[in-house]
Amino acid sequence: MLDTGIYHQDLLKQAIRNSLTGRVRKVLTTLKPNASKRDILGKLEKNFGDVKTEEIVIEEFYNTSQERNEDVANWGTRLENLLQKAVDKGEIDSSRSERMLRNRFWRHLKDTELRNSTRKFYESEMSYDMLKRRVRREEQEMSTRQKETDGSGRMLKYLLERLKKMEYKIDQMNNSKEDQNQHRDRESSRGRPRMRTGGMRGRRGGYINSYNERPRYRQYYNQNQNLN
Numbered sequence: 001m002l003d004t005g006i007y008h009q010d011l012l013k014q015a016i017r018n019s020l021t022g023r024v025r026k027v028l029t030t031l032k033p034n035a036s037k038r039d040i041l042g043k044l045e046k047n048f049g050d051v052k053t054e055e056i057v058i059e060e061f062y063n064t065s066q067e068r069n070e071d072v073a074n075w076g077t078r079l080e081n082l083l084q085k086a087v088d089k090g091e092i093d094s095s096r097s098e099r100m101l102r103n104r105f106w107r108h109l110k111d112t113e114l115r116n117s118t119r120k121f122y123e124s125e126m127s128y129d130m131l132k133r134r135v136r137r138e139e140q141e142m143s144t145r146q147k148e149t150d151g152s153g154r155m156l157k158y159l160l161e162r163l164k165k166m167e168y169k170i171d172q173m174n175n176s177k178e179d180q181n182q183h184r185d186r187e188s189s190r191g192r193p194r195m196r197t198g199g200m201r202g203r204r205g206g207y208i209n210s211y212n213e214r215p216r217y218r219q220y221y222n223q224n225q226n227l228n
Contacts, residue, residue, distance in 0.1 A: 054091045057091060058086045061100075070110070079104055079105055102128045105131070114139055118131075
């Protein structure tokens with residue numbers, strides 16, 4: 001916007017001064033009233049700009065990768081900012097920035113599944129912006145599928161828990177019914193008359209305990225009859 005010539009230079013200088021507040025605005029008090037916009041930006045850069053050396057900036061770019069909870073859009077924006085710093089400091093030629101962005105962006109995606117599903121786009125030599133758009137779309141579709149899978153998994157878990165509760169109730173009912181049957185059998189056996197285990201009682205008292213004693217009883221009976 002500074003170099004387009006659309007806006008008058010005095011308007012740009014005033015807009016820069018008005019956008020600053022606090023300690024940052026006080027820095028501009030050391031400049032002359034007729035200081036150019038370049039003088040203003042240079043003063044701000046010296047006091048608040050990035051003081052990292054060229055070597056540190058380029059090292060940050062080559063060592064960075066997508067963080068665990070960082071989505072594709074934020075990962076690409078962060079990478080672009082790092083590369084631009086390296087370009088501004090003269091460490092990287094702007095003509096190489098496109099290919100460097102593509103390679104670093106795709107190769108250092110955190111999600112292996114996302115990287116594999118977008119390999120065809122990377123290998124097609126499409127532009128960085130187009131590649132980023134394709135990867136973002138795939139990321140969104142994967143997120144949607146994952147939510148659907150999680151929903152199905154929660155439903156299956158709920159049904160299994162209900163099934164276990166039903167089985168437990170059925171077991172309780174069967175055990176209760178078995179206990180009732182056993183109790184009924186015990187009550188029924190208590191009311192039944194008991195069978196005598198002794199022998200047959202004779203006419204004159206005593207028991208005939210076995211079949212072999214019956215002839216002697218008859219003999220004794222016949223003898224008494226003869227005496228009479």
